[in-house]
Structure formats: C-alpha cells, structure tokens
Amino acid sequence: MSYVGPEFEPPQQRRPRRGPLTVALAALVPGALLGWVVYEAAGGSAADGSGRGTSAAPTSVSSPASPRSASPTDDAKASAGAPASGSLKGKVVVIDPGHNPGNFRHTAEINRQVDIGTNRKECDTTGTSTNAGYTEARFTLDVAHRLRALLEKQGATVRMTRDGDGPAWGPCVDQRARIGNAAHADAAISIHADGAAQGDRGFHVILPGSVHAGAADTRPIVGPSRDLGTRIAGTFLRATGEPPSNYLGHGTGLVTRTDLGGLNLSTVPKVFIECGNMRDSKDAALLTSGAWRQRAAQGISEGIVSFLRTS
Ligand code: ZN
Numbered sequence: 001m002s003y004v005g006p007e008f009e010p011p012q013q014r015r016p017r018r019g020p021l022t023v024a025l026a027a028l029v030p031g032a033l034l035g036w037v038v039y040e041a042a043g044g045s046a047a048d049g050s051g052r053g054t055s056a057a058p059t060s061v062s063s064p065a066s067p068r069s070a071s072p073t074d075d076a077k078a079s080a081g082a083p084a085s086g087s088l089k090g091k092v093v094v095i096d097p098g099h100n101p102g103n104f105r106h107t108a109e110i111n112r113q114v115d116i117g118t119n120r121k122e123c124d125t126t127g128t129s130t131n132a133g134y135t136e137a138r139f140t141l142d143v144a145h146r147l148r149a150l151l152e153k154q155g156a157t158v159r160m161t162r163d164g165d166g167p168a169w170g171p172c173v174d175q176r177a178r179i180g181n182a183a184h185a186d187a188a189i190s191i192h193a194d195g196a197a198q199g200d201r202g203f204h205v206i207l208p209g210s211v212h213a214g215a216a217d218t219r220p221i222v223g224p225s226r227d228l229g230t231r232i233a234g235t236f237l238r239a240t241g242e243p244p245s246n247y248l249g250h251g252t253g254l255v256t257r258t259d260l261g262g263l264n265l266s267t268v269p270k271v272f273i274e275c276g277n278m279r280d281s282k283d284a285a286l287l288t289s290g291a292w293r294q295r296a297a298q299g300i301s302e303g304i305v306s307f308l309r310t311s
Contacts (some may be wrong), residue, residue: 087154087155088151088154088155088156088305088308088309089155089156090157091155091156091157091186091187091308092156092157092158092159092183092184092185092186093151093156093157093158093159093185093186093187093188093189093304093308094158094159094160094161094179094180094183094185094187094188094189094268094270095144095147095148095151095158095159095160095161095188095189095191096144096160096161096162096176096179096180096188096189096190096191096262097137097140097141097143097144097160097161097162097191098127098136098137098140098190098191098192098272099124099125099126099127099135099136099137099140099192100124100137100162100166100167100168100169100170100171101135101137101138101141102167102168102169103124103125103126103127103137103169103170104126105168105169106168106169106170107126109123109169109170110122110123110124110125110126110169110170110172111123112172114172114173114174114261115174115214115215116173116174116215116216116260116261116264116265117211117213117214117215117216117217117261117264117265118211118213118214118216118258118259118264119259121173121259121261122173123170123172123173123174124169124170124171124172124173127140127192127195128193128194128195128278128279129195129278130278130279130284130287130288131279131281131284132284132288134278134284134287134288136192136193136195136278139193139275139278139287139293140191140192140193141162141163141164142290142293143191143275143293143296143297143300144160144191146293146294146296146297146298147189147191147297147300147301148160149297150297150298150301151301151304151305154301154305156305156308159179159180159183159185161175161176161179161180172261173260173261173262173265174261174265176190176261176262177261177262177263177264177265177266177270178265180266180267180268180270181265181266181267181268183268184268185268185269185270186268186269186308186311187228187268187269187270187304187307187308187311188266188268188269188270188271189228189232189270189271189272189273189300189304190262190263190270190271190272190273191272191273191275191300192272192273192274192275193274193275193276193277193278193283193287194274194276194277194278194279195277195278195279196247196277196279196280197247197277197279197280198279198280198281199280200245200246200247200277200279200280201243201245201246201247201276201277201280201282201283202242202243202244202245202246202247202253202276202277202283203233203236203237203240203242203243203244203245203253203273203274203275203276204233204244204245204248204249204253204254204255204273204274205229205230205232205233205236205253205254205255205271205272205273205274206229206255206256206257206260206263206271206272206273206274207222207225207226207229207254207255207256207257207263207271208221208222208225208256208257208258208260208263208264208266208270208271209222209256209257209258210222210258211258211264215265216264216265217267218258218263218264218266220267221266221267221268221269221270224269224307224311225263225266225269225270225271227269227307228269228270228271228303228304228307229254229271230254231303231304231306231307232271232273232299232300232303232304232307233252233253233254233303234303235299235300235301235302235303235306236253236273236275236296236299236300236303237253237299238299238302239295239296239298239299239302240286240292240295240296240299242275242276242283242286242296245274247277260272269307269311273300275287275296
C-alpha cells in the first residue's frame with residue numbers, strides 16, 4: 001500500500017522511543033507475545049491511522065506477563081508455534097494479494113471511483129515497489145502463494161481475490177471485500193508492503209475500525225478482526241524477527257483504520273498486513289528474499305491457524 005505520503009511528519013518525531021525495548025522484551029517472552037500485543041494495542045491508535053501523530057507512550061514494558069482477556073489456553077497453543085493437531089477442514093480463508101502488476105497499465109480503470117460505504121474511493125492503486133523495481137503486487141502474490149500452501153496443508157479451504165492468471169487489473173477494493181463475504185470466510189487477510197520513507201521500518205497489521213454507513217457495517221467484525229490481527233502480529237514478529245513499525249502504531253504493530261474499502265465492506269473477520277517498507281533499504285533486502293517471504297507466510301499462517309482453532 002502506498003497511502004503513506006509526503007504529508008507525513010519527519011520519521012524521528014513519530015518514533016516511539018520505547019519500541020525497541022518493548023520488542024526485545026517481547027522476544028524474550030514469546031509465550032506472552034500475544035498478551036503483550038493486546039496490551040500495547042489497548043492504548044493504541046485511533047481510526048484512520050491518526051494515532052500516528054500523538055505519541056501515547058506505551059504504558060508499561062512489563063506487560064508481557066499480562067494475560068489475554070479472551071482465553072489463556074489459546075495463548076499457550078499459539079505460542080507453541082506449530083498449531084495443535086487437527087484439521088482445518090471446513091474452514092475457509094480468503095487471501096487478498098494487494099494490488100495487481102497490471103494496474104500500472106490500467107490507470108483509467110483503477111482510478112474509477114467505487115463506493116466503500118463511508119465514501120467513494122479509487123477502485124485500486126498501483127501499490128509501491130522497492131527502489132530497484134520489485135513491485136508490491138509481485139511481493140503480495142508470492143507471499144499469498146506461500147501462505148495458501150501452508151494453510152491448505154492444514155486442511156483449510158483457501159480462496160484468492162486474484163492469482164497469476166487473473167484479470168489484467170484490480171479487482172477493485174469493494175470486490176476484494178465481497179469475495180471474502182461471498183466465500184463466508186472464517187478469516188480474510190489482505191497482504192501488502194508499504195511505501196514509506198527510508199528509515200521507516202517494520203510491519204504493521206491494520207484492523208478495521210467501527211464504521212456504519214451505506215454498505216459498510218463493520219461493527220460485527222471489529223472484535224474478531226482485532227483478535228485475528230493481534231494473533232498475526234505476534235506470530236509474524238516471532239517468525240520473521242521483523243520489528244513492529246517504527247512510524248505507525250506506537251510500536252504495537254497494530255493500526256486501526258476506517259478508510260479502507262477492503263475492510264469497511266467486509267462482513268467477515270479481516271485484517272491487512274503491511275509486511276515491511278519497500279522504500280527502506282534494510283526492509284527491502286528482506287522483502288526481496290524468498291527465504292524471508294517464506295518466514296513471513298509462516299508467521300501469517302500461524303496467526304490465522306491460531307484464530308481458526310478458537311473460532
Ligand atoms: Zn498496498
């Protein structure tokens with residue numbers, strides 16, 4: 001995604017100073033990772049990513065010991081890495097690889113406005129790329145394929161919003177949401193990588209904020225999506241070692257937004273993940289590595305599987 005534009009403040013002013021310490025602590029206590037992320041998220045960002053401006057200091061770095069409010073046994077399961085035995089047969093996951101390599105050649109089509117409930121917005125965007133030209137659209141499809149293989153191995157049914165042999169552009173963001181809805185997905189994930197400034201690093205998971213306007217009504221999915229996203233943030237961090245974003249989310253790796261059609265129009269639990277910043281040289285080195293993308297897919301998969309086993 002490339003919603004991060006030049007209007008942003010200089011990175012230094014947005015960097016939560018305690019981020020690295022929090023990460024280090026969390027890494028030392030992997031079993032409590034999810035609890036940590038949940039805890040950090042409690043003081044987290046406001047809708048529309050506006051949380052980036054104010055620097056609400058993380059309340060406490062001793063929070064890894066905090067139990068999750070939901071069900072502590074799930075923590076144990078998730079923290080064990082490999083999911084417990086048992087098939088995910090009957091569970092449906094929709095994977096949405098962000099953008100489309102053909103979008104660059106179909107600007108008229110993707111600039112067409114679609115209704116996302118709260119307002120109208122472009123059908124899709126081109127996405128970003130590394131400075132060397134590796135596109136976000138290629139990255140997202142590759143991670144999606146790896147993730148699909150991992151989930152299918154667990155017995156889940158996987159649908160993709162686009163695949164290599166798909167349409168020349170899009171689909172539009174409203175359609176991407178509707179594919180998940182029509183599939184009655186138990187979980188849906190939209191995969192992206194960001195296009196922020198050099199020096200901005202790390203991943204973040206985007207959760208749907210509560211919206212109720214037009215065709216958008218996220219109220220039923222806000223809670224389960226937060227659960228899904230929190231799990232993915234924890235397992236992604238552990239699998240990849242990629243730190244939570246140092247430019248959004250105050251070191252929690254979680255951001256809530258109400259301006260994304262793919263979330264606003266979803267009726268199934270859904271989150272986005274921005275796996276890293278393609279415009280940062282250190283992150284780009286990771287994002288362009290197949291071995292790293294496999295770890296990314298593994299981390300996302302573990303979070304989804306953990307969510308599915310309790311839903
Ligand atoms: Zn994107």
